[in-house]
Amino acid sequence: MIISAASRDNSPRLAIVRVGIALGLLFLMVNLFHVQIMDRDRYGDREQAQSLRRIRLPAARGEIVDRNGVVLANNRPSYDIAISLDQLGRVSKRQDVARIAETNILAMSRAIGLPVTVTDENIRNHYYRRRPLPLPLWRDLPAATVAAFEERAGNWPGTDLIVTPVRQYPYASLAAHLLGYCGKAEQTEDEEVENFYYYQSDSTGKQGVERAFDDDLRGAPGGHTIRVNPSGMKVGEVGDKPAERGNRIVLTIDVRIQQIVENALAHTVLPAGKKLCGAVVVIDPRNGEILALASAPTFDPNVSVVPLLNATGSPLLNHATGARYAPGSTFKPVTLLAGLESGKVSASDTAVCGGGLQIGNRRFGCWNTHGHGRMDAFTAMMQSCDVWFYQEGMRAGVEAITRMAGELGLGQSASVDFAHDLAGGVPTPEWKREHFNEKWWESDTAQLAIGQSYLLATPLQMANVAATLGNGGTRWRPFAVKQIESPDGKTLQITQPVVLSRLSVRSQNLAVVRQAMLGAVQSAQGTGHHAAVRGLTVAGKTGTAEFNKKDGINRAWFIGFAPFEQPVVAVAVLIEDGVSGGHVAAPVAGQIFAGIFKSSLETTGGGPIYVD
Amino acid sequence: MSISRQLQQLKRMDWLLTVAVVLLAIGSVAFIYSASYRGPGQPMPDYYRMQIGWFVVGAVLYVAAAVVDYRWICQWATVWYVVAVLLLLLVLFTGMKVYGARRWLGWHGFGIQPSEVAKLAVLVALSYYLFHRTVEMRRQWATIGGALAILAVPLVLIFAQPDLGSAVILALVTVGLLFVAGVRVKHLVVLVVAGVLAMPVMWLRMREYQKARLTVFLDPDRDPLGAGWNLNQSLIAVGSGGFGGKGYLQGTQNLLGYLPRTVAPNDFLFSVIAEEKGFVGSVCVVGLFAVILFRGLRIAAEARDRLGMLLATGIVGLLFFHVFVNIGMTIGLLPVKGLPLPLLSYGGSFVLATMTALGLLQNVWIHRRNY
Numbered sequence: 001m002i003i004s005a006a007s008r009d010n011s012p013r014l015a016i017v018r019v020g021i022a023l024g025l026l027f028l029m030v031n032l033f034h035v036q037i038m039d040r041d042r043y044g045d046r047e048q049a050q051s052l053r054r055i056r057l058p059a060a061r062g063e064i065v066d067r068n069g070v071v072l073a074n075n076r077p078s079y080d081i082a083i084s085l086d087q088l089g090r091v092s093k094r095q096d097v098a099r100i101a102e103t104n105i106l107a108m109s110r111a112i113g114l115p116v117t118v119t120d121e122n123i124r125n126h127y128y129r130r131r132p133l134p135l136p137l138w139r140d141l142p143a144a145t146v147a148a149f150e151e152r153a154g155n156w157p158g159t160d161l162i163v164t165p166v167r168q169y170p171y172a173s174l175a176a177h178l179l180g181y182c183g184k185a186e187q188t189e190d191e192e193v194e195n196f197y198y199y200q201s202d203s204t205g206k207q208g209v210e211r212a213f214d215d216d217l218r219g220a221p222g223g224h225t226i227r228v229n230p231s232g233m234k235v236g237e238v239g240d241k242p243a244e245r246g247n248r249i250v251l252t253i254d255v256r257i258q259q260i261v262e263n264a265l266a267h268t269v270l271p272a273g274k275k276l277c278g279a280v281v282v283i284d285p286r287n288g289e290i291l292a293l294a295s296a297p298t299f300d301p302n303v304s305v306v307p308l309l310n311a312t313g314s315p316l317l318n319h320a321t322g323a324r325y326a327p328g329s330t331f332k333p334v335t336l337l338a339g340l341e342s343g344k345v346s347a348s349d350t351a352v353c354g355g356g357l358q359i360g361n362r363r364f365g366c367w368n369t370h371g372h373g374r375m376d377a378f379t380a381m382m383q384s385c386d387v388w389f390y391q392e393g394m395r396a397g398v399e400a401i402t403r404m405a406g407e408l409g410l411g412q413s414a415s416v417d418f419a420h421d422l423a424g425g426v427p428t429p430e431w432k433r434e435h436f437n438e439k440w441w442e443s444d445t446a447q448l449a450i451g452q453s454y455l456l457a458t459p460l461q462m463a464n465v466a467a468t469l470g471n472g473g474t475r476w477r478p479f480a481v482k483q484i485e486s487p488d489g490k491t492l493q494i495t496q497p498v499v500l501s502r503l504s505v506r507s508q509n510l511a512v513v514r515q516a517m518l519g520a521v522q523s524a525q526g527t528g529h530h531a532a533v534r535g536l537t538v539a540g541k542t543g544t545a546e547f548n549k550k551d552g553i554n555r556a557w558f559i560g561f562a563p564f565e566q567p568v569v570a571v572a573v574l575i576e577d578g579v580s581g582g583h584v585a586a587p588v589a590g591q592i593f594a595g596i597f598k599s600s601l602e603t604t605g606g607g608p609i610y611v612d
Numbered sequence: 613m614s615i616s617r618q619l620q621q622l623k624r625m626d627w628l629l630t631v632a633v634v635l636l637a638i639g640s641v642a643f644i645y646s647a648s649y650r651g652p653g654q655p656m657p658d659y660y661r662m663q664i665g666w667f668v669v670g671a672v673l674y675v676a677a678a679v680v681d682y683r684w685i686c687q688w689a690t691v692w693y694v695v696a697v698l699l700l701l702l703v704l705f706t707g708m709k710v711y712g713a714r715r716w717l718g719w720h721g722f723g724i725q726p727s728e729v730a731k732l733a734v735l736v737a738l739s740y741y742l743f744h745r746t747v748e749m750r751r752q753w754a755t756i757g758g759a760l761a762i763l764a765v766p767l768v769l770i771f772a773q774p775d776l777g778s779a780v781i782l783a784l785v786t787v788g789l790l791f792v793a794g795v796r797v798k799h800l801v802v803l804v805v806a807g808v809l810a811m812p813v814m815w816l817r818m819r820e821y822q823k824a825r826l827t828v829f830l831d832p833d834r835d836p837l838g839a840g841w842n843l844n845q846s847l848i849a850v851g852s853g854g855f856g857g858k859g860y861l862q863g864t865q866n867l868l869g870y871l872p873r874t875v876a877p878n879d880f881l882f883s884v885i886a887e888e889k890g891f892v893g894s895v896c897v898v899g900l901f902a903v904i905l906f907r908g909l910r911i912a913a914e915a916r917d918r919l920g921m922l923l924a925t926g927i928v929g930l931l932f933f934h935v936f937v938n939i940g941m942t943i944g945l946l947p948v949k950g951l952p953l954p955l956l957s958y959g960g961s962f963v964l965a966t967m968t969a970l971g972l973l974q975n976v977w978i979h980r981r982n983y
Contacts, residue, residue, distance in 0.1 A: 011913060013792045017925060018909050024936050025902050028945075029895070035851045035943050036891040043851020050848070051868055229868045 052238060053132055053226050059219030060165040062246030064179060064209060067289075067482055070255045073179055073210070073301075075165040079146045081108070082134035084158045085127050098123045104156045105137060112148050114138050132226055134160055167203055173298045175258050177318035178251070178290075178418060178480055180208025181301035206305075207316065209249060209418045209480060216484055219246030245487040252289035252482045257282060260595030261292040264588045268296075268575055277313055278556075278575040279320035279459040281478075282592065285467035285561055285570040287497035288476025290416070293460075295319040321414075321421035324456035325574060328545030329384045329527075329581065330557045331405075331451030333469055333513045336377060336389075338404035339396035340509035347377035347512045349395075353387035359443045364390055367544065381516035384527045384542060384582075386450050393449020394442055401448055402426050407503055408465045409475055410457050417495070418480045424461055427454035452545060462559050463572035469517070470539070470561030470570050473503035473510055517541050518564050521586075528558060530586040533594045537564035540571075540589065542581030553577050558585035562593050569596055618679040625678060625974045626911065632903040633674075633970055636955040637667045639885070639897070644958045646861050647876040647884045659877050659958050666960045670967030677971025681979055685972070686919055689733075689740040693762070696733035699726035700769035707773070715773050727778045728965035730766045731930060734782060735789075735969075737762050739922035742793040750794045756803060759790055774819055777951040781933045783807065788929040789922060792912075845870045846880055846942045849887040850894075857890030877958040879950055883942045897956070901935045904970070911977040920976040927969045 035043065064073035083105065085097055101123050109116045118137060126135045137159075141149070146161065153159060167182045182203035204218065205211035222243030227236045261280050268276055275297075282292040297315040299308055308315050317323060339345025353372035356365040366372065366386040372379070380388035393401060405411060411426035425431075427448065429440035447453030457465075460478060468475045477498040484493040503510070517539040521528040527542040540560020547553045556578025561567035571589050578584040645660040677685075699717065703726045708716040716723040738759055745755050763786050771779040791800060815823070849865035858864065865871045866884045876884055885893045905928055912924035931954050938953040940946035952959055954966045 013794065014909060014913050014921070014925065017788065017792060017929075018906070021905050021909070021928070021932050024932060025898055025905070028936065028939050029898055031943055031945055032850070032886070032891060032894045032898070032939075035847065036853055036886065036894060037855060039851050040854040043848050044854065047848050047852040047865060047870075051864055051870065227864070227868065230870055235868060 051227055051229075053228050057222035057224055057241075057243045058165070058203075059221050059243035060245045061167060061182070061203065062217040062219060062248050062487065064217070064249045064251060066251050066253050066255045066258070068254065069250075071170055072175060072251070072255070073167065073169050076168040077163045078140040078166040079143075080136050080139045080162045080164060081112075081141065081149055082136045082160050082162045083156075084134045084160060085123070085131060097127060101135075101158075104159065108137070108149070108156055108159065111152055112138075112141075112145050114141075114145065132228060134162060136162070140166065167301075169301045171255070172302060173300045174255070174262060175251075175253060175293065176208075176298050176301050177295040177320065178208050178253065178293045179301065180205055180210035180212075180418075181299075181305050182206060182210055183305070207419075208318070209251065212418045213249055213481060213484075217246040217249060219487075220244040247492060248485040248487060248489075249481055250483045250485060252284075252480050253292055257596055258292040258294065261592055262294045262298075264591035264595065265294050265296050265573075267591070268578070268584060268588050270575070270577075270584065271579060274577050274579070275313065276575070277319065277577065278573070279318070279323070280574075280588065280592065281320050281460050281463035281572045282596075283463045283467045283476075283478055283570045285471040285476075285567045288464075288467070288478045289482065289497070290478050290480045291569065293318075293320050293480070318419060319574070319576070320459045321416065321419045322458075324422050324424045324458055325555045325557075325576070326455055326545035326547070327410075327451040327457045327462055328543030328555060328557055329386075329451055330462055330465075330541045330543035330559045330572075331455060331457075332381060332384065332389055332449075333517055333541055334404050334408055334410075334465065335393050335396065335401055335449045335451075336381065336516065337469075337505060337509060337513045338400040339392050340512060341404065341505050342396045342400040344395050344397070344400075345377075345392045347516075349388075349392055350374055350376050351380070351385075351388040351391045353385050355387075357387045357390045357446070359390065359394075359446055360441065362443060364443065364446060377512065378516050378519055381513075381541070382519040382523050382526045384520070389449045390446040394445050396449075398429060398440065398445040398448060401445070402428050405455075407475075407501060408468055409461055409500065410455075410465070414458075414460055414464055414478050414500075416460065416478050416480065421460055422458050424457040425454060451543060459572045459574040462557065462574070463570055466540070466559040466561050466572060467567075467570035468503065469510070469513060470567035472507070473505060475500045475503070514539055514564070517560070521560060527582040528560065528586045528589075530582060531558055531560055531589040531593065533562075533590060533597065536562050536593060536597050538562040538590075538593055539564045539567075540586070542586050544579075544581045552579075554579055556581045556583075556585040558589040560589055560593075562597070569593070619675075621679055621978050622675065624978045626907050626977045629904055629907040629970070629974065629977075632900045632907075633955060633967075636897075636900050636904075637670075639900075640881070640956045640958075641667070642860075643881055643885050643888070643956070644877045646863065646888060647866055647881060647958075648873075649861050649867065651867065662960070663958050663963070666963040667967075670963045673964055674967045674971040674974070677968045678974035678978060680975070682920060682923060682972055682975040683917075683979075685975075686736055686740045686743075686923070689737045692733040693737040693766075696726065696730040697765055697769065699724075700730055700766055702726070704769060704772060715775055723960070725959075725961040727770045727773065727775050728961040730770060731778060731782055731785075732965055732969055734763060734766050735785065735926040735930060736923065738786060738789050739919055739926055742789060742922055743917070743919040745793070747794065751796050753799060755793075756790060756795060756799055759786060771814075771817075775950070776818070777937065781930065781937065781951070784933050785926055785929045789926050792925045793918075793922060842872060842875060842880065843941075843944055845872070846883040847944050849880075849883040850943055853887040853890040853893070855891050857886070857888045857893055860888050863887035878952055879938070879957060880942060881957050882939050882953050885956075886942070898935075898939070901931070901954075905932055905935075908973050911973055911980070914980045915976050916979055916981045920979065924973055924976045927973050930969060931966070 060075045063071055065071050083101055085101060102120060105116055183206045184203060205214040223241045225238040227238055229235050261282055265278060265280050270276060277296055279295045284291055295318050297313050299305060299315045305316060352374050353366050355369045355371035356363050372383055372385040375385045375388040405426045411424055413423045414421050432438055432440050444453050448455055464478055477500050479495055481495055483491055483495060485491050520526040521531050521538045521540045528540045531540050532538055538560055540558055543557030545555040547555050556575040558573040558581055561570040571592055573585040573588045575584050641660050641663050644663050648656045648659050650656050703717050715725050715727060717726060741758060741762055749755050767779055767782055787804065845865060849871050863884055865887050866876050871880055871883055885897060908924055908928035912921045915921040915924055934951060934954045937946055937951050952962050
């Protein structure tokens with residue numbers, strides 16, 4: 001009994017122990033609640049992060065077609081042989097995988113007759129960093145090799161034939177600068193890469209439509225989710241999201257016109273020793289659609305452009321939008337329009353050209369050193385007399401000329417949809433003071449009047465000047481993408497033509513300019529006569545801008561539109577080292593006009609080869 | 613007393629306690645199966661069959677330890693104690709080295725862990741010793757000194773294996789026993805403070821891997837692929853289990869081997885349960901342990917004598933510290949220690965020791981006072 005009494009003495013301490021244990025268990029429960037309920041998502045994410053791997057499946061790029069549906073860019077299958085190292089891992093010990101892979105690769109190489117392309121280091125790197133992905137051994141194999149491989153594929157465990165889409169341009173270099181090209185997407189630290197443990201890069205547009213519309217063309221990459229064990233071996237598949245093909249881009253260009261243009265450009269007649277470098281832009285003056293755009297030299301986007309990146313002549317450069325030139329005499333219609341609008345110049349104003357004009361203490365020559373004789377607006381435009389334009393330009397004043405140049409879109413980017421086209425530059429007295437800290441002289445105005453003196457424009461801008469003069473004064477935004485369609489053909493977006501501005505000019509003044517441009521081509525004495533086409537009324541203007549007097553390098557230009565009454569085509573031709581606009585650029589434009597209107601001239605004498 | 617009369621006494625045992633033990637044993641086999649599972653048709657280690665065997669043997673020990681009067685068992689305390697110390701010495705010199713520690717006595721393919729035997733033997737010895745101290749003696753330092761002397765030899769031997777977890781638990785149980793035995797609280801405080809001050813000395817004596825475990829506990833991401841791996845993976849397993857768990861045999865942490873397969877069936881079995889059965893499973897496990905622990909404390913309070921009270925309290929303390937440290941370890945509350953979870957973790961010696969201890973608990977209950 002004494003013992004039991006003693007036992008009872010201790011019951012307060014037992015009670016304390018009971019409370020202690022209760023608190024201990026409660027502490028565990030609270031913490032388990034915290035880990036399993038409150039922080040469940042955090043640990044769930046960590047569990048997935050370590051055991052789930054997402055493999056990116058690149059999407060096939062969308063097609064690019066011309067306005068009539070002719071395919072200019074699509075994809076073809078590339079047959080690659082690849083080896084899956086994690087499948088080798090299942091049949092053998094980990095450290096032997098690289099050796100077994102090498103043995104298999106060597107055997108395959110002998111059987112299909114292709115040299116081994118991967119090194120021991122490649123295999124090991126791949127094994128440690130991209131284990132669940134197949135390692136490509138040979139890419140883009142011809143059908144015979146594929147057949148040879150398939151016959152014996154069973155002999156080599158873990159090897160697979162993989163089909164990947166490769167960008168293809170069926171017309172090779174046709175419209176290459178407009179379409180652009182694709183390259184391997186750069187692997188950046190952006191969020192998309194983080195989402196995919198294994199980033200299988202796809203191609204991305206690097207220039208032209210391919211680049212500007214990359215978001216549409218790219219499609220949505222698919223994902224392939226697999227589960228891996230701690231050694232990175234694939235143990236199962238969790239889910240699949242197929243890649244979505246990119247959208248289809250319908251261009252405004254017409255393959256037939258593009259071919260005519262490229263053909264004409266390629267056949268530019270140049271004196272021996274001069275390399276062809278230039279650009280042609282054809283625009284529909286009724287809405288700004290680019291019907292053709294060519295740049296020379298050109299390239300084949302099917303072939304890697306890497307060797308061309310620093311090549312002489314910049315074959316990758318789109319000379320129509322990415323290069324600026326003094327427009328020379330093709331600017332004279334702008335000067336004339338500015339003068340007429342200013343009220344200080346009249347079409348009947350005359351000047352006597354004796355081959356040059358004394359301005360201040362300097363004599364400025366006319367291109368025709370013998371002199372044109374007595375000139376008015378029409379004859380001066382027709383024969384491109386510099387003296388008349390010196391005189392009348394100075395009469396109009398620099399302000400009137402630069403304002404008109406601006407109204408026609410010079411000095412500002414045309415904001416085309418497929419490229420960042422250059423703004424060019426229209427010099428003003430303020431600009432000159434700012435850049436050269438010099439006064440603007442009267443002679444500067446005279447130079448500006450004939451399209452020299454720091455004036456710079458892209459062929460695209462000059463084509464749009466022709467289009468704006470041609471259509472009666474509406475400046476449309478030039479564009480190359482007519483509409484965007486989903487891969488299954490639903491129209492997603494139609495480009496609405498945009499009016500950038502309407503010229504605030506009197507119609508009779510514009511009529512004078514157009515009439516003068518008509519004479520420059522249609523008249524036998526016109527400098528642009530080589531652009532004339534029998535049966536078609538072509539209006540235009542040539543230009544020969546001095547670039548390097550010492551080496552005799554001139555920018556040869558022609559801008560024009562046709563038919564004169566209701567123009568449906570406006571053209572700008574530029575040849576970088578083209579000697580003379582009238583003899584080199586105008587014939588190219590002539591071929592283009594003839595080509596475009598050929599079929600209709602034979603039948604109705606009406607519209608161009610494309611039908612809207 | 614004849615054997616049959618002794619077995620008759622079994623009717624007096626705490627059936628609720630037995631039910632909790634049986635449920636945990638069933639859970640043990642089921643989740644050891646899951647922890648060894650490798651996917652359909654895959655070969656797997658048969659730990660779960662072995663565990664069934666251990667529980668069968670354990671059941672015999674449970675009954676045996678329950679029916680033979682604990683007072684008689686405790687009279688032999690010196691013998692148990694000496695046997696335990698001899699086994700501990702033996703393991704130090706002839707034990708199998710596993711992961712750098714000598715904890716196992718190998719014998720014809722079976723291994724026993726003397727530290728599990730020692731924990732029980734020390735408990736019996738301490739209870740018996742304190743039982744024989746009068747109230748006055750217990751209020752003096754001499755009693756504490758005697759208890760520490762009993763503790764010292766096995767503690768040093770266990771620490772030398774090294775089995776830091778078992779050593780710490782043994783020390784904590786001793787403090788608990790001294791507390792319920794009626795030692796002055798002032799003395800206990802001095803003792804605990806002295807123990808804490810001795811920690812730096814222990815640190816110097818610790819092996820590198822033990823130090824690594826402690827530092828990783830303080831910062832698990834310090835070495836996520838090395839010493840922090842188990843802790844991180846266990847936390848991920850428990851946390852990703854969520855409320856209802858991923859389902860039996862569906863625990864990816866365990867199935868894919870993120871939770872290392874060497875530890876999943878034993879020290880980290882709770883992580884497997886928590887991953888596959890979620891918070892619900894955790895509540896069930898902790899709840900069943902609560903049943904055992906609180907019934908055990910009731911047994912201590914109702915014990916016929918001080919010996920029974922001390923013995924029962926010591927057993928409850930031993931179980932509680934194992935449960936607390938093990939579950940605490942799986943959720944990162946305590947340093948990763950090689951301490952198994954009673955009744956659930958795979959392991960022969962520990963199952964047998966635990967079943968024997970629970971049998972002794974029933975023993976105290978069966979021989980409780982009759983009012």
